[in-house]
Amino acid sequence: MLDYSLNIAGSEWLIIIFVALILILGTGKLPGAAKKLGKAVNEYNKAKNEIQEQMKIGEEQTPTVSGPVGTEREKLETMAKSIGIKVEEKTDDELREIIAAKIGQKKTDEPKKEK
Numbered sequence: 001m002l003d004y005s006l007n008i009a010g011s012e013w014l015i016i017i018f019v020a021l022i023l024i025l026g027t028g029k030l031p032g033a034a035k036k037l038g039k040a041v042n043e044y045n046k047a048k049n050e051i052q053e054q055m056k057i058g059e060e061q062t063p064t065v066s067g068p069v070g071t072e073r074e075k076l077e078t079m080a081k082s083i084g085i086k087v088e089e090k091t092d093d094e095l096r097e098i099i100a101a102k103i104g105q106k107k108t109d110e111p112k113k114e115k
Helices: 010-061 072-082 092-104
Strands: none
């Protein structure tokens, strides 16, 4: 039996792909294809950077609790402050109700469709 194996290194593959592109696209279309590829890579990098920036902003806005919370009132105040509720002059029960209402809200802009 004859055993033919292709021992082609990475740089050789690049040369083969480049030659194939020249044969398929021709020398006239190759610069246009390279330009489109460059634009696609640029858009990808922009989107990636925007997502990373949004994640960084989100991490900075996330409230942190620096240690254990001792009393039930402290827990309620920490939760309320983290979702933007003012805790002054509110009883524990009022805070519980407001927190439950805020957390239970569904954030939909569309009205529900009736069948």
